Amino acid sequence: MPAEIYLNVAVGGLLTGLVYGLMALGLSVIFGVIRVVNFAHGEMMTIAMYIAVALFSAFKLDPLVMLVPIAAVLFALGYVMQAGLINPFINRPEHSQFMLLVAVALIMVNGLLIIFGPDARNVQTSYSFDSFQIGPLIVDATKVYAGAAAITVAAALFAFFRFSYLGQAIRACADNYTGALVVGLDVKRLYALTFGLGAACVGAAGAILVLIIDVTPPLGPAYTLLAFVIVITGGLGSMPGALLGGILIGMTEAMAGLFFTPSAKSMFAFGILVVVLLFRPQGIMGRKAA
Amino acid sequence: MIARMIEGVPLRGLLLSGVLLATLLAAPFFINDYLLTILIIILYFAYTGQAWNIMMGFAGQLSLGHALYVGLGAYTAAALYVHYGVSPWIGIFAAIPVAMIAGAFIGFLAFRFSVAGVYFAILTIAFAEFARVGFDHFTWVGGSSGFFLPVANYTENDLWNLRGKPIMFYYLILALTVLAFFICNFLLRSRIGYFWLAIREDEEAARALGIDVFRYKMYAVVLSAGLTSLAGVFFAFFYNNLFPEQVFHIARSIELILAPIIGGVGTLFGPILGAFLLTGLSETMHAILHAFGVDIPGAKQVFYGICLLFVVLLMPDGVWPWVARKLGITEKRS
Numbered sequence: 001m002p003a004e005i006y007l008n009v010a011v012g013g014l015l016t017g018l019v020y021g022l023m024a025l026g027l028s029v030i031f032g033v034i035r036v037v038n039f040a041h042g043e044m045m046t047i048a049m050y051i052a053v054a055l056f057s058a059f060k061l062d063p064l065v066m067l068v069p070i071a072a073v074l075f076a077l078g079y080v081m082q083a084g085l086i087n088p089f090i091n092r093p094e095h096s097q098f099m100l101l102v103a104v105a106l107i108m109v110n111g112l113l114i115i116f117g118p119d120a121r122n123v124q125t126s127y128s129f130d131s132f133q134i135g136p137l138i139v140d141a142t143k144v145y146a147g148a149a150a151i152t153v154a155a156a157l158f159a160f161f162r163f164s165y166l167g168q169a170i171r172a173c174a175d176n177y178t179g180a181l182v183v184g185l186d187v188k189r190l191y192a193l194t195f196g197l198g199a200a201c202v203g204a205a206g207a208i209l210v211l212i213i214d215v216t217p218p219l220g221p222a223y224t225l226l227a228f229v230i231v232i233t234g235g236l237g238s239m240p241g242a243l244l245g246g247i248l249i250g251m252t253e254a255m256a257g258l259f260f261t262p263s264a265k266s267m268f269a270f271g272i273l274v275v276v277l278l279f280r281p282q283g284i285m286g287r288k289a290a
Numbered sequence: 291m292i293a294r295m296i297e298g299v300p301l302r303g304l305l306l307s308g309v310l311l312a313t314l315l316a317a318p319f320f321i322n323d324y325l326l327t328i329l330i331i332i333l334y335f336a337y338t339g340q341a342w343n344i345m346m347g348f349a350g351q352l353s354l355g356h357a358l359y360v361g362l363g364a365y366t367a368a369a370l371y372v373h374y375g376v377s378p379w380i381g382i383f384a385a386i387p388v389a390m391i392a393g394a395f396i397g398f399l400a401f402r403f404s405v406a407g408v409y410f411a412i413l414t415i416a417f418a419e420f421a422r423v424g425f426d427h428f429t430w431v432g433g434s435s436g437f438f439l440p441v442a443n444y445t446e447n448d449l450w451n452l453r454g455k456p457i458m459f460y461y462l463i464l465a466l467t468v469l470a471f472f473i474c475n476f477l478l479r480s481r482i483g484y485f486w487l488a489i490r491e492d493e494e495a496a497r498a499l500g501i502d503v504f505r506y507k508m509y510a511v512v513l514s515a516g517l518t519s520l521a522g523v524f525f526a527f528f529y530n531n532l533f534p535e536q537v538f539h540i541a542r543s544i545e546l547i548l549a550p551i552i553g554g555v556g557t558l559f560g561p562i563l564g565a566f567l568l569t570g571l572s573e574t575m576h577a578i579l580h581a582f583g584v585d586i587p588g589a590k591q592v593f594y595g596i597c598l599l600f601v602v603l604l605m606p607d608g609v610w611p612w613v614a615r616k617l618g619i620t621e622k623r624s
Contacts, residue, residue: 037408085603092606094407095352099551099602102544106595113588217588221540225419228412263434267423270416277413278403 004136009254011139015147017250019208021243022150023223024230025157026201032237033174033194036086039101042223043108044199048074048206049215050112053121063123063207064149070207071153071200078199083192090191105224113217120214146208153204154243157197161239170194174237202227226266229273235286244285248272303619314464318457326456330528332569333463334521339549339561340470341517346547347556348474348483349510350490352407355396355414357542358421359389359515363522364532368439369431371451371527378452378523385523386516392417393515397508406493415540422538431532439530452527459528466524467562470517475558477513486510490556541591548594552601554608563610568597 027041038044048070052063055070063070081104089097130141161167173180173190180187213219226249234245249269256268276283314333318326338360345351366388367381396417400410426434447454452462477483485506488496497503526532536542553564572590579589605612 095346095555096602096606098352098408098411099598103595103598103602106544106598107592110588110591110595114586114592118587225415225540229416232409232412261427264423264427267420270420270423273416274399274413274420277405277409277416278399281403281405281409 004138006255006258007136008138009258010251011137012143013251013254014247015139015143015250016212016254017247018147018150018154018243019205019212019246020226020230020250021246022154022208023202023205024227024234024242024246025154025239026198026205027227028231028234028237028239028242029157029201030195030198031231032239033170034082034086034090034191036089036097037101037228038195038198039098039224040105040108040220041202041227042225043105043112043220044074044077045202045206045209045223046112046215046217046220047077047108048203049210049219050116050121052207052210053123053215056123057121062125063210064145067149067153067204067207071203074203074206075196075200079192079196081199082195083188086195087188087191105220109217109220112220116217118216120216122214123210125211142211146211149208150205153201157201158239160197166190166193222266226269229269232283233272233276235283238283238285241283241285245283248284300619302617306617306619311468318460323456326460328569328573330456330460330463332565333460333467334524335546335549335565335569336562337463337467337470337524338518338521338546339553339565340467340474340558341514341521342547343550343556343561344474344477344517345510345514347550347560348478348490349486349507350493351507351510352411353414353511353514354411354540354543354547355416355418356514356518356546357538357540358392358414358418359518360522360525360542360546361418361421361425361532361534361537362389362392363519364526364537365425365431365437365522366519367523368437368526368532372437372439373430377450378527379450382520382523385519389515389519389522390512393511394508397511401504401507415543418538418540418543422534425534425538428534434534437532439527441530459524463524466520471558471562473517478558482506482509545594548598550608552597552609554610557608557610559614560608560610563613564608567609568594571597 023041023045027038030036030038051070051073052066055061055066056063085100085104086097089100125142127141127145132139132141132144161171169180169185170190170193172183173185173187173194177187180190230245230249231242232245233248234241234243249272252268252272253265256262256265280286314329317329321329338356342353342356345353363382363385366385367378370376370381370384371378396414399405400413405413425431431437442453444454447458449458452458477486485496485501488499488501489503489506493503522537525537549564549568550561551564552568553560553562572593575593576590579585601608
């Protein structure tokens with residue numbers, strides 16, 4: 001095989017990995033602040049993907065244009081979930097929180113199955129078959145737009161946490177729960193806001209990812225697992241770690257698809273997870289486990 | 291030993307257990323094959339729930355990948371039977387060690403490097419998924435196109451090769467469920483059971499008391515894996531077909547832990563009650579929907595989700611402790 005193929009596949013994997021990273025970023029933000037593992041993460045992404053598909057088939061609205069509205073819908077969903085369901089569970093044992101979200105995930109995935117049926121849906125945009133050529137490198141236009149959109153959303157989130165008052169307040173909650181309460185922060189509301197932001201991230205990722213892959217209901221659990229793999233690899237709770245993990249897993253999957261068979265690609269992702277859990281349980285960018 | 295098992299159980303509890311067992315023993319003579327199949331499924335979940343409970347309910351290690359042990363047991367026994375004509379009764383002596391070794395491997399890796407809580411749960415999922423994709427490419431046992439046991443229309447039961455009618459499978463799974471119940475009962479009242487409970491409640495404190503935490507966690511994982519693999523052998527010979535996508539899927543792992551969670555994690559009757567409630571209710575709902583001519587794929591899982599949601603929200607300890615109080619046979623909360 002000529003060397004350009006490897007390069008093309010690597011760049012494709014990198015761009016897809018950025019979208020994975022954005023999805024995982026949502027999970028990481030939620031865990032980093034609320035300390036709850038969102039077991040319905042991939043399911044929430046499939047909801048966003050189906051919204052994008054429905055908007056496209058009904059009104060011909062491009063998913064990238066609809067990115068912000070879709071993220072807003074998911075933000076609302078996340079906010080309500082945290083405020084209504086998860087907040088009372090904050091001090092419950094881990095497995096209890098886990099089961100709560102497993103229940104939510106079950107309902108979501110099968111609700112989608114009932115509404116949309118088991119067939120794969122996709123979005124055919126006018127630029128579906130375009131590509132850019134840079135020297136020997138040929139990249140799908142869709143993936144370039146997808147990667148750019150993912151970076152933009154991630155950058156906006158970084159800026160929010162770094163510079164805005166609310167973002168700083170949320171980070172204060174994450175650093176010191178009791179301290180945040182003492183200085184008078186409404187922690188429950190900030191938690192709801194955080195879950196909403198995490199959900200908005202995954203919503204944006206879903207709107208982007210629908211350009212690259214077809215959506216079916218069982219994709220939800222698969223992407224929940226993928227998000228876990230990425231976040232644990234990168235470091236649970238670390239925002240740059242999530243993006244880095246996404247890129248790593250995206251490129252690994254692409255390479256595994258090229259060297260072996262595409263159907264075995266998730267084995268490599270899980271292989272990386274096992275290695276990371278064993279030798280650096282806190283993840284590549286994670287701080288030493290508390 | 292028997293005296294110790296019934297120690298502290300109120301007479302009423304013993305009587306009710308006896309009535310339940312007698313009812314289950316007599317049931318096949320009064321119900322049709324459809325209901326019998328449902329009872330088989332219920333007991334299957336009661337059994338696997340009991341096996342899972344050893345890890346989570348007793349030792350406090352959340353496993354979300356128990357489908358791995360079911361699948362390994364199923365594939366080992368089925369492959370020996372199909373390729374070499376080995377009876378499943380011999381096959382279990384391969385199936386159990388295979389699952390135990392897998393459990394020991396996962397346990398060793400995780401507990402050695404003190405991977406715990408959510409991380410441990412995700413590690414167990416990862417191994418189950420790893421096996422799923424692996425078996426998809428494992429052509430000796432059919433790969434992704436499935437592995438089939440020869441079927442015929444049986445007129446009589448061949449217990450040695452487990453070929454036959456539902457009634458044979460019914461008594462088999464009933465025997466397994468009773469066996470698992472007694473094993474768990476015995477474990478819970480033995481030294482090892484108390485060590486597990488100590489580890490579950492506070493690992494640091496248990497270690498400070500001189501309990502070899504690593505070793506007892508390993509015992510829990512290996513025992514649970516071995517017992518679960520028996521359910522896999524049963525699964526293979528009852529359904530006669532195995533698909534990696536089905537057997538190892540995360541949905542199977544979740545399904546398997548619903549009964550003990552709904553019934554009551556860490557209790558002895560919880561998994562049994564949970565299995566009856568869950569399968570009973572979902573089959574009733576299925577029958578009602580069917581009567582109205584609606585068949586919605588996914589409706590059953592949505593129902594599972596709603597049940598789980600209610601139990602987690604309203605009865606965090608499960609349904610069994612509440613039922614036990616009502617019956618006046620409160621099981622010692624362990």
